[in-house]
Amino acid sequence: MATATAKGMRIRPSIEALAMADVDQDAPPPEHLRAFEAFIETVVPLDKVLAFEREQSAKARRPGHRREDDVKERLELWAKAVAAKARRQYIIKHDNENACVHRV
Structure with missing residues (x-):
């Protein structure tokens, strides 16, 4: 410190x-x-x-309200990032399955 x-x-x-x-x-x-x-x-x-x-x-x-707001905002941003990553991974996986000519 x-x-x-x-x-x-x-x-x-x-x-x-x-x-x-x-x-x-x-x-x-x-x-x-x-x-x-x-x-x-x-x-x-x-x-x-x-x-x-x-x-x-x-x-x-100051009282903890600002800190709580910061934590809520960070959690929302994290949730959006996780959702966006999941969508990207699903799209990539879905595109790879459709591109495969030999389905197993």
Whole structure:
């Protein structure tokens, strides 16, 4: 799990993950990660990041209705995908049976 701080928008692994990996938390991140962080800081303004974090924490504090709606929507999409796959497989199977000249 990663943690983010508003100061400099640094995203680092959680303290627990660092402890399990036996990593010094005060050590600077590797060069390639610092370059990526610098790029992200130039592309995404800090106020947008803070606004996103506030929005996410507000969503987390809301009653479970939104989460239930998300789950229902995902289940509907999954059911549609399963039905579409079953139709495709049936059509392919049906077409293969009709194309066969030697019925067994």
